[in-house]
Amino acid sequence: MYLNELKNKKILVLGFGKEGKDNYLALRKLFPEKTFAIADKLEFKELPKKTQKLLKQDKQLKLHFGKNYLRSLKNYQLIIKTPGISLRNIRPFLKKKTKVISQTEIFFEYCPGKIIGVTGTKGKGTTSSLIYQILKNGKLRVHLIGNIGRPVFQALLRAKASDIFVYEISSHQLQTLKKSPFIAVFLNLYPDHLDYYKNFKEYCRAKESIARYQTKKDYFIYNSEQKLLREIAKKSKAKRIPIPTNYEFLIHPPKFCKAKFRRAGIRIPLTGKFNLQNIMAAVTVGKIFGVSDRKIIQTIENFKPLPHRLEFVGRYKEIEFYNDSFATIPQATIAALDALGKRVKTLILGGSSKKEIDFPLLAKKILKSKIENLILFPDTGKEIWQEILNLKKKSKNLPKSFFVSSMAEAVKTAYQCTKKGSICLLSPASASFSLFRNYKERGNLFKKDVKSFARS
Structure with missing residues (x-):
């Protein structure tokens, strides 16, 4: 057509x-x-x-x-x-x-091979990359396409029936889709891109397309901890597989995934509970395609985390620096704080404002985590600080606040105020557009300035 x-x-x-x-x-x-x-x-x-x-x-x-x-x-x-x-x-x-x-519509209409679609507000890139590596190491003819892989049309022009395509799919790409993938992986759903959609409901409707047109021959792998995703799962005609959530899969693998993992013998290069969920989603896809336990374990151990996702920059002047510039919503920053624990003493956050994005939960998390220093970018830096002030009656110790207007100023301040032996984390909880072109530029500037000031 x-x-x-x-x-x-x-x-x-x-x-x-x-x-x-x-x-x-x-x-x-x-x-x-x-x-x-x-x-x-x-x-x-x-x-x-x-x-x-x-x-x-x-x-x-x-x-x-x-x-x-x-x-x-x-x-x-x-x-x-x-x-x-x-x-x-x-x-x-x-x-x-x-x-x-x-x-995306053209690709789904004409692709002769099997499509694995991966969506979610956060974690798409990491999970797509890990699925691709697992299937590749399992000697399958697999391609990573879309935002982090090969250009989609270039892949389509060479596609064969034996090909498998791992496609990281955003809500924008799903919005007008009238077909769903053979395997749909839905990781999570939080308010985001509300400058693009009328409201959160419209954003959810766009995301639902990944499962809306599935058949009984397909698979829907989803995060059953979220009520919204359980509701979407009910609408899918596919075989529904909840992502295991006991987080002990390295010792007690889910029945669907018979891989005999052992925590003591496996090095996991991804930090945080949310990344365990990403791993389990990828493992489930690997088992659907019959990849051996040994190959899956090898892939997990050798996987290289993507840039700007809780990326360890280095230890300089006895301070550890982490770049989590991809954290553009509060939930992502909360997850980063959970992952790194109470050694985080300096948090750099703030950026361009999005409608319907609220910061009360993040403010509570910051106070609970006993962070000592907040380095705040415009525009949302002021909003986040105001949320913290609104809670000050419930907390005896407020962090120090530093309002900055450039990455160099933020990093210089971090070196001046961060205790030795602790962590400085860039996890903005906001989009980048107030000062930077995108999250990549923001993260790269952070890494550059961290190393530059380390020499001064």
């Missing part, structure tokens, strides 16, 4: 980030002579020089770059939208008969 539409209709690729570029390259490979268009809010001159040259050389390409890019939508019949652009924002610019589709 989609290939005929792609061939016969006027197409526009909306958004030119990583996925948009993949869309463009795949379309050009499929249709070398076809004229189509690209639209993005960036000015053309803001693109990398190499990308500018690539697009200028394509004589069959129309370009709509800059702040008025959405006005071009009315001239096209088929829009291939990238996930970061909200449907709500583009609807006023569409004609009634204009169809909006996504890369």
Whole structure:
């Protein structure tokens, strides 16, 4: 269905980030002579020089770059939208008969192999990567695609029936999906991306698509500790498998996973209870595909944690530094504090504000953890500090507060106020956009400044 539409209709690729570029390259490979268009809010001159040259050389390409890019939508019949652009924002610019589709929809429609879809507010990347490594070490023909793997269309063009695709899928990618994967892994569900959705309910509805269209031949692996996910599981026709939650699986493996783990003999390179859950979800997928216990154990022991997820930066001037820049919601920071324990004496947090994100639980956790120093970025730094002040009657000892406006200032302050032998943790509980382009830039600057100030 989609290939005929792609061939016969006027197409526009909306958004030119990583996925948009993949869309463009795949379309050009499929249709070398076809004229189509690209639209993005960036000015053309803001693109990398190499990308500018690539697009200028394509004589069959129309370009709509800059702040008025959405006005071009009315001239096209088929829009291939990238996930970061909200449907709500583009609807006023569409004609009634204009169809909006996504890369994810096309992949699910035409993929000849098996798809393992992994979603959740947090933990998708780690779990997807671990599943991929387990299946790869089990000698299966497996590919990691999406946000942390190969470009999706590039993988689709080479896909075979024997292939397995591990696809980390965000709520944005799930929102318009009309098919569900062979194995759906749903890790957790917390308020997030509420600058993109009307409310938390709409966000949940988008996430549900991962299980909504499953059949009896499929599998739904989910976190049964969360009521919302138990409700979603009830709607799935697939074989439902709760992620084991006793956290003693290394000694007493769940019946479904017969791997004979032994805690004393296994090194787990991932910190925190939430990562044990990610591991158990990945183990369950491995057993569905028949990967041996030995291979699963080897994979867990040799797994390298992803950057910016409770990443140990190093020990400098007798202080341990951890980079958890990927923690963009309060629940993630609470999990990080649980994982590292009461040795955390300095916490760097705050960032851009999101509607419907509340901080009371985080404030309680900070006071309970007896953190001594809070280093706070705008905008949410003030909100978090106010929540702590609201609780001051219930706590005798408030942490010291330091309001900063740059990463260098934050790290310099951390060195000055953190006790030797303790931990300084960057775990912002907020998005990055008040001061940084994204969580990666924020985390990389933290690591750079930690090492730079260590030498001073």
